[in-house]
Amino acid sequence: MALVGIIGAGIGGIATAVQLARYGIESVIFEKDRIGGLIRNAYSVENTMFFPDGIKGEKVVEILEEYVRKYDLKILYEKVRAVRKTGQFFEVQTDKGTYRFKYLVVATGTRPRRLPFEGIIYHVAEVPRRHYGRVLIIGGGDVAFDYALTMSETSDEVIILMRSEPKALPHLQELVKKRSNIRTLMGQVREIQPTNGKGKLLAKTSAGDFEVEMVLGAIGRVPNIELVEGIEDDNLFLVGDVKNGIYRQTALAIADGIKTAMVIWRRERYGDTE
Template identity: 25%
Template sequence: MDNLYDLIIIGSGPAGLSAGLYGARAKLKTLIIEKSKTGGQIVTTHDVANYPGSVEEASGPKIIARMVEQCKSFGAEMVKDAIVDVDLNDDIKVIKGEKSEYKGKTLIIATGATPRKLGVSGEKELTGKGVSYCATCDGDFFTDLEVFAVGGGNSAIEEGMFLTKFARKVTIVHRSEKLKCARSIEEKAKENENIEFMFNTTIKELQGDGILEKIVFENTVTGEITEYEADEDDGTMGVFVFVGLDPQTQIFKGKIDMDANGYIKTDENMKTNVDGVFAAGDCRIKMLRQVVTATSDGAIATISAEKYIENSLTHLEEATI
């Protein structure tokens, strides 16, 4: 019985940590497994202004550190391991990692989704310092500045329009000559006086000394290279990348229901199609991927898991594994 957990959570972003907090506080034997760095995408955000109740100068790393502290204070265990396979067919879920094997009565998948990167020089170094992947999270920080939104799909254009609430000008940068968004969205964007377009263009390099100061563009037709520097009075500008998300759900393919893009299907209680398996946060199908919705998902998933144990697994009370 010692090696059997009531609740195993894969992922330690806001959804996973919220689930862990609720699980440990409910006296469930709880394990959180993270393959690398704790915190998910929010740890790359230096200022968090839209998480309800967050204190002034709240940062992603500080919020995550507090969540980890809360989980541990209630007794949740945390381990570093890369999960390579799962067996979800029986009452006891078997989670196989590179370092060890873990067994649990219930599983919450909180593996998140990763924004696709441009893959250009300077992008990593300037993420959170002029480069962003979330307009809702960071748009306010670019009030009265100039912003470039990269992408041509519905999300890119809609997010670009949202950014006009803050930026004095938004330029949509798209690699081809035609947008991929719905016609109605395109027409609305082109009617917006604060939006301009750069077609047949990609970003080749991002430059700056601790903050984004210069963008190097390449014309996809002519190959011409141009450099664009931030306005001298501004000192910086923004690049928002909207070229898609990749849910981190590869190891669950064929074992749990997903959509065509790899997002996990759940009901409003975070239940998947497999008994005892739940999903929370950015890895599941949902309208809004934000810290506040991730933490909500995590709490709901744990309450659902707790009820599942109480109602469906009473025969495992003293099971010997």
């Protein structure tokens, strides 16, 4: 039995596992899909302080994969269905079995707030790689502007539709302004419906009606915390976006993971409770 269970193979979960491995502590990571989490969506990651010109999210995932190989991290590609605390151990139940750990790290990140319309995509990493005519992005925060930059590379026109003034980082706003095929509009979506036999969508908004090939939703995110709601235990750790609210930053997720591993090591080595 491994000492530590980690739910989520995003950058926070991987950082935790790597630091634990450096201490000689075995962990098991549970991942329902692919490693990397939301970082895969990022147009440019600049806040780690190691890539001043930025680095594509997909490249970050490749680096994470290198860390997995280097430290021979154990990843089980199983969806976690439930978590229980039984005696001194956490029980993690998946479709394939039940696993027990002394420590549990939850690095499950966030999920998108959804709009009441069909046909919207919420992760740009899920967009098929091809040329697009017009793309509509709903939202005015970092994610919306980041998605717009990504889609502008393969689209004739990208529209960012915002209900209010943009909340994205000024740096992202400046990058968007430099793209001639991105425009921002103020307004709200009223209806999204398929067009007759064209394979497109008609977005009816307060700023006008737009025939588009795709609609991306980016109106905010909420923590994926359901698995451990109601469980309070000193050996339960939340890492990264799942606990950081609006402060969702790559550097913070890495720091959370490393600090968590250090705390676990000190508890095992010295019995520290701080």
